[in-house]
Amino acid sequence: METTFIMIKPDGVQRGLVGKIISRFEEKGFILKALKFLQIDRSFASQHYADLAGKPFFDGLIDYVTSGPVVAMVWYGRGAVLTGRKMLGATKPADSNPGTIRGDYAVDVGRNVIHGSDSVESAQKEIALWFPEGITEWRSCAHDWIY
Numbered sequence: 001m002e003t004t005f006i007m008i009k010p011d012g013v014q015r016g017l018v019g020k021i022i023s024r025f026e027e028k029g030f031i032l033k034a035l036k037f038l039q040i041d042r043s044f045a046s047q048h049y050a051d052l053a054g055k056p057f058f059d060g061l062i063d064y065v066t067s068g069p070v071v072a073m074v075w076y077g078r079g080a081v082l083t084g085r086k087m088l089g090a091t092k093p094a095d096s097n098p099g100t101i102r103g104d105y106a107v108d109v110g111r112n113v114i115h116g117s118d119s120v121e122s123a124q125k126e127i128a129l130w131f132p133e134g135i136t137e138w139r140s141c142a143h144d145w146i147y
């Protein structure tokens with residue numbers, strides 16, 4: 001079982017896609033462990049995207065993710081990291097298959113709606129960064145149906 005960090009970026013929030021995206025994760029069978037709605041500053045965004053510092057698109061990426069509120073979430077379930085990435089689709093929406101979030105809702109790599117952790121290690125780091133207060137432990141009764 002894994003936990004992954006998923007963030008709906010400002011374009012996803014502004015376009016009213018929050019409910020649809022949450023529904024996709026719920027319907028898949030993943031369990032929501034934490035959620036917050038917040039606007040991050042440049043320093044925080046640079047920490048989140050530290051691995052990309054130096055990329056030509058870095059400043060534009062920081063402008064984008066700090067331009068409005070985002071929805072930060074932790075989702076739990078079997079294979080949540082890899083399956084979550086598959087549900088997002090490829091980074092470039094043109095390469096994302098229909099049926100994925102980016103494949104269905106995005107056309108521009110610079111406005112690709114959603115972020116998802118790319119490994120178990122990244123998920124742990126990102127969850128610690130975004131939820132330093134920790135996550136309330138709870139067990140959904142959906143466990144009994146899904147597993």
Ligand code: RTP
Pocket residue numbers: 052057061090091109110111112114115116117118
């Ligand atoms: P994310 O971290 O947001 O889930 O995206 P990712 O792993 O699929 O892709 P990554 O290479 O980590 O890039 C992070 C975000 O930077 C923006 N980007 N813009 N203009 C460009 O060529 C370009 N390339 C990447 C995207 O918003 C991408 O999601």
